[in-house]
Amino acid sequence: MALNTLEFECKCAAPAAAVTAPVHFGVVGSGDLEVLMTPAKAGGAVKVKVVTPVTGFDALWQRVLAAFVESAKLGDVAIEINDNNATPAVVTLRLRQALAEAAA
Amino acid sequence: MKTQRKWDTLATDTAERLAAAGQFIGAGKRVEAKDVVALLEAVIRPGDRVNIEGNNQKQADFLADCLLKVDKGKIHDLHMVQSAVPLPAHLDLFEQGIAKKLDFAFGGPQAGRVAKFIREGKLELGAIHTYLELFARYFLDLTPRVSLICAFEADREGNLYTGFNTEDTPVIVEATKFRQGIVIAQVNKIVDKLPRVDIPAGWIDAVVESPRPFFVEPLFTRDPALITDNQILLGMLCLKGIYAEYGVQRINHGIGFLTSAIELMLPTYGEELGLKGKACTHMILNPHPTMIPAIEEGWVDTIHCFGGELGMEKYVAARPDVFFVGPDGTLRSNRAFAQTAGHYALDMFIGGTLQIDPYGNSSTATANRVAGFGGAPNMGCDAKGRRHVSGSWLKCGQELPSMPEQIGTMPRGKRLVVQGIETFGEGREPAFVEELDAWQLAKNAKLDLPPVMIYGDDVTHIVTEEGIAYLSRCKDMDARMAAIRAVAGYTPLGLKAKADETRALRDAKIVMTPEDLGVDRDRATRDMLAAKNIRDLVTWSGGLYEPPARFRNW
Amino acid sequence: MSKWSTLQDRSFLESNARERAIGIVDEGTFTEFAGPLDRRTSPHLETLGEAVEFDDGIVTGVGKIGKTPVFVISQEGRFIGGSVGEVGGAKMVATLKTAIALADRIAKEFPKAADDEKPVVAISFETGGVRLHEANAGLLAHAEVMDQFQRARGKVPVITLIGSKVGCFGGMGFVAAATDAIVMSEFGRLGLTGPEVIEQEMGKDEFDSADRALVYRTTGGRHKYVMGDCNFIVADTVGAFRAQVAELAKLPVSAFEAMRRIGSAALVEKQLKGVALAAEMQPKDARDVWKHAGNADPVALANVPLDAFKATVKRLAL
Numbered sequence: 001m002a003l004n005t006l007e008f009e010c011k012c013a014a015p016a017a018a019v020t021a022p023v024h025f026g027v028v029g030s031g032d033l034e035v036l037m038t039p040a041k042a043g044g045a046v047k048v049k050v051v052t053p054v055t056g057f058d059a060l061w062q063r064v065l066a067a068f069v070e071s072a073k074l075g076d077v078a079i080e081i082n083d084n085n086a087t088p089a090v091v092t093l094r095l096r097q098a099l100a101e102a103a104a
Numbered sequence: 105m106k107t108q109r110k111w112d113t114l115a116t117d118t119a120e121r122l123a124a125a126g127q128f129i130g131a132g133k134r135v136e137a138k139d140v141v142a143l144l145e146a147v148i149r150p151g152d153r154v155n156i157e158g159n160n161q162k163q164a165d166f167l168a169d170c171l172l173k174v175d176k177g178k179i180h181d182l183h184m185v186q187s188a189v190p191l192p193a194h195l196d197l198f199e200q201g202i203a204k205k206l207d208f209a210f211g212g213p214q215a216g217r218v219a220k221f222i223r224e225g226k227l228e229l230g231a232i233h234t235y236l237e238l239f240a241r242y243f244l245d246l247t248p249r250v251s252l253i254c255a256f257e258a259d260r261e262g263n264l265y266t267g268f269n270t271e272d273t274p275v276i277v278e279a280t281k282f283r284q285g286i287v288i289a290q291v292n293k294i295v296d297k298l299p300r301v302d303i304p305a306g307w308i309d310a311v312v313e314s315p316r317p318f319f320v321e322p323l324f325t326r327d328p329a330l331i332t333d334n335q336i337l338l339g340m341l342c343l344k345g346i347y348a349e350y351g352v353q354r355i356n357h358g359i360g361f362l363t364s365a366i367e368l369m370l371p372t373y374g375e376e377l378g379l380k381g382k383a384c385t386h387m388i389l390n391p392h393p394t395m396i397p398a399i400e401e402g403w404v405d406t407i408h409c410f411g412g413e414l415g416m417e418k419y420v421a422a423r424p425d426v427f428f429v430g431p432d433g434t435l436r437s438n439r440a441f442a443q444t445a446g447h448y449a450l451d452m453f454i455g456g457t458l459q460i461d462p463y464g465n466s467s468t469a470t471a472n473r474v475a476g477f478g479g480a481p482n483m484g485c486d487a488k489g490r491r492h493v494s495g496s497w498l499k500c501g502q503e504l505p506s507m508p509e510q511i512g513t514m515p516r517g518k519r520l521v522v523q524g525i526e527t528f529g530e531g532r533e534p535a536f537v538e539e540l541d542a543w544q545l546a547k548n549a550k551l552d553l554p555p556v557m558i559y560g561d562d563v564t565h566i567v568t569e570e571g572i573a574y575l576s577r578c579k580d581m582d583a584r585m586a587a588i589r590a591v592a593g594y595t596p597l598g599l600k601a602k603a604d605e606t607r608a609l610r611d612a613k614i615v616m617t618p619e620d621l622g623v624d625r626d627r628a629t630r631d632m633l634a635a636k637n638i639r640d641l642v643t644w645s646g647g648l649y650e651p652p653a654r655f656r657n658w
Numbered sequence: 659m660s661k662w663s664t665l666q667d668r669s670f671l672e673s674n675a676r677e678r679a680i681g682i683v684d685e686g687t688f689t690e691f692a693g694p695l696d697r698r699t700s701p702h703l704e705t706l707g708e709a710v711e712f713d714d715g716i717v718t719g720v721g722k723i724g725k726t727p728v729f730v731i732s733q734e735g736r737f738i739g740g741s742v743g744e745v746g747g748a749k750m751v752a753t754l755k756t757a758i759a760l761a762d763r764i765a766k767e768f769p770k771a772a773d774d775e776k777p778v779v780a781i782s783f784e785t786g787g788v789r790l791h792e793a794n795a796g797l798l799a800h801a802e803v804m805d806q807f808q809r810a811r812g813k814v815p816v817i818t819l820i821g822s823k824v825g826c827f828g829g830m831g832f833v834a835a836a837t838d839a840i841v842m843s844e845f846g847r848l849g850l851t852g853p854e855v856i857e858q859e860m861g862k863d864e865f866d867s868a869d870r871a872l873v874y875r876t877t878g879g880r881h882k883y884v885m886g887d888c889n890f891i892v893a894d895t896v897g898a899f900r901a902q903v904a905e906l907a908k909l910p911v912s913a914f915e916a917m918r919r920i921g922s923a924a925l926v927e928k929q930l931k932g933v934a935l936a937a938e939m940q941p942k943d944a945r946d947v948w949k950h951a952g953n954a955d956p957v958a959l960a961n962v963p964l965d966a967f968k969a970t971v972k973r974l975a976l
Contacts, residue, residue, distance in 0.1 A: 024712070
């Protein structure tokens with residue numbers, strides 16, 4: 001019944017990007033999510049925390065986040081996600097939009 | 105010695121039936137609503153092939169209800185030949201034994217009952233057709249003996265005005281009447297003078313003023329408020345990677361939100377890509393409200409319609425340079441002609457789907473619903489009989505590495521058939537699957553073949569949020585399957601993609617990611633849409649578009 | 659999120675709660691209270707296994723329009739229909755309390771402060787009312803917000819903004835009605851019982867919630883403007899809402915009494931006149947009332963562009 005919380009770390013081959021200030025993006029609508037990215041020293045890794053009512057997609061979350069971290073060359077960031085059943089396409093889109101917001 | 109044969113048995117039989125019905129048919133072929141059940145009992149015989157007009161839009165619903173009330177002792181085991189069975193009454197006929205066999209094209213909301221009745225033996229399925237295929241058979245081996253059609257108005261002689269929603273009426277009446285069949289029409293109103301004559305009185309046997317206007321479903325109205333950012337991303341990929349890449353001018357857009365998004369991005373992203381005048385100039389589609397901004401911005405030269413769309417009457421009438429409008433000033437749609445144009449003269453079919461298998465076969469079937477095909481397969485295929493040339497058709501054909509295997513050095517074009525789909529659907533169901541649900545449906549509903557909407561060899565492009573697979577550039581099945589995997593994202597099928605293989609496909613421009621295409625994902629937001637809600641569309645139309653009540657947002 | 663300058667021309671309907679909050683005040687002036695970084699999610703939703711949001715679906719904060727401190731409360735309809743629970747309700751109440759405290763302090767320390775230097779509250783409603791998952795806390799929040807309105811009265815004007823997809827229904831419909839001034843767009847809807855609930859209770863023949871033409875002409879901005887249930891109707895841009903708030907922010911607090919719907923014997927009398935009129939007219943449709951107010955062609959009036967509507971509409975006089 002309780003919410004499902006997933007915590008894991010991703011590390012890309014050559015981290016080159018970080019966020020300098022906290023950034024928030026998105027709304028936890030149906031099929032959507034919000035993401036909070038904050039600077040976090042983690043030896044170049046990205047700490048991820050996902051809170052979602054849906055279970056059974058742990059591996060999928062890890063793959064989607066790992067691919068995002070790799071493509072964005074992200075390191076030393078904490079990513080927190082509140083999810084309400086977003087598809088991988090929406091997850092990737094929102095993560096990129098959040099990052100674009102951080103760069104703006 | 106040659107035996108004497110009678111050559112006019114059909115006409116004689118028709119005359120007998122009409123004589124039996126004579127007491128109900130008055131001047132101007134007029135029948136009172138209360139007499140319709142008796143009329144049907146007089147003109148229909150057990151086992152007859154009967155057509156009830158109706159497709160995914162207008163419905164001869166009053167006549168369908170009347171047929172349901174006939175004495176089952178007199179009329180039973182009918183063979184229904186009709187475009188669609190979306191009304192409960194269409195299936196109730198089988199439940200009650202009035203009808204026995206069905207040949208159709210589209211199941212609509214009754215798709216679940218169709219599957220169930222087949223399984224239970226209540227319904228004997230002839231075949232599931234495309235519209236054009238079924239129309240063709242009306243003139244070969246499935247000619248209706250009696251057709252129950254619908255029109256807006258009739259005059260005192262029995263001429264009919266089908267107007268904006270002409271749709272299937274001409275093809276049904278022509279097939280039925282010219283093989284000595286019987287045609288009965290329900291009309292909303294009997295008037296002194298029609299705006300124009302769409303069907304001459306001589307082809308009609310009886311006309312009834314229906315107690316209520318015929319039902320029409322506004323199936324092609326997509327509320328821009330419901331378009332998602334991901335649909336916008338897919339639309340941007342299509343516009344840049346396909347519309348611009350090939351310069352596609354002659355297009356059919358499907359019913360889904362992806363093509364609505366594209367329509368609403370023509371004046372924004374399309375304009376930015378410089379596509380105006382180079383893409384979407386000639387369209388085969390219903391009067392989609394989401395086309396209004398592009399039409400107003402001067403993108404479109406011509407639109408021919410399968411059917412009408414509720415609320416678009418005044419707008420279409422005010423744009424006769426674009427639409428096919430009669431001398432009376434109202435649209436004449438015609439499904440048979442629009443489908444013919446769609447089959448032979450389009451350069452591209454683009455639409456959404458539910459599932460794609462590893463070979464690129466694409467299906468909207470689910471395990472327990474016989475949804476049928478409608479018109480998509482006729483447009484979502486390469487018309488082998490096509491001989492005229494257009495730029496995008498030729499370019500797509502020239503890309504095809506497999507062409508020499510089939511016809512040697514002979515040049516030939518190919519239609520672009522584009523399937524747009526997000527890698528995961530609702531509830532995170534993967535859209536790329538090892539086996540289509542169509543196989544399970546074939547088993548459940550005892551079909552001879554899995555009902556496949558678009559076969560893999562017809563699909564030239566698959567578009568997902570991961571990018572575009574240019575299947576037209578694949579030399580063999582192995583390459584196609586690799587290209588499909590490469591855009592299948594995190595689905596089990598997509599996870600089988602190998603990084604080096606995908607890299608090679610990208611280098612060969614067989615797979616293009618948004619980044620390869622220069623499509624900025626961060627811009628994929630609703631700000632891209634020229635109209636964001638129904639009221640915006642009304643504003644674009646200068647108040648000419650009058651949306652049905654259920655779509656209003658002010 | 660769009661930049662402040664682009665937000666001004668952006669559709670209010672399309673914007674999210676935070677964009678509305680930021681865009682309604684001057685550029686760069688918005689400071690958020692209990693924002694996402696504070697991670698004040700609902701403990702009740704968590705227990706129930708329902709998705710949570712860091713701001714619990716309500717954005718609160720303060721900014722300025724010109725010299726006026728503007729306290730902003732902005733509800734997010736996409737998060738559980740904008741429903742108000744314990745955390746979001748507490749944020750609303752605390753924001754109101756802070757505004758009142760500032761007004762008290764200004765009155766005490768700067769008795770000569772000009773009208774446009776005194777705080778106002780702007781609430782963008784997008785809600786169906788109480789969050790059923792935490793109904794007691796949500797209901798209590800409604801009462802506490804109402805209580806703060808009473809304390810704010812005559813000190814801090816409270817301005818309602820409604821231009822969102824969900825509209826303002828349920829208990830929050832009462833709350834909005836108790837504010838000093840109501841600004842709507844034609845896309846906004848205001849009512850007590852939501853359309854779906856009316857249909858469920860009274861039947862489809864009485865009220866067909868799928869008939870959105872009916873829904874809007876019963877609860878939508880244009881109808882509320884005719885009825886006097888809202889004071890102002892503005893275009894669907896963040897900038898248009900902001901401009902209306904800016905106009906109101908200049909006014910002395912006493913000027914808001916005349917805009918209110920409830921809260922005095924005279925207003926009660928006026929409301930009763932409305933009830934009497936309904937009993938006398940027995941209207942079958944909102945259009946009957948539009949006609950009674952002097953609008954000969956209500957169907958056309960509902961469809962013309964907003965500017966033409968504002969220029970020609972006759973409002974109900976009670």
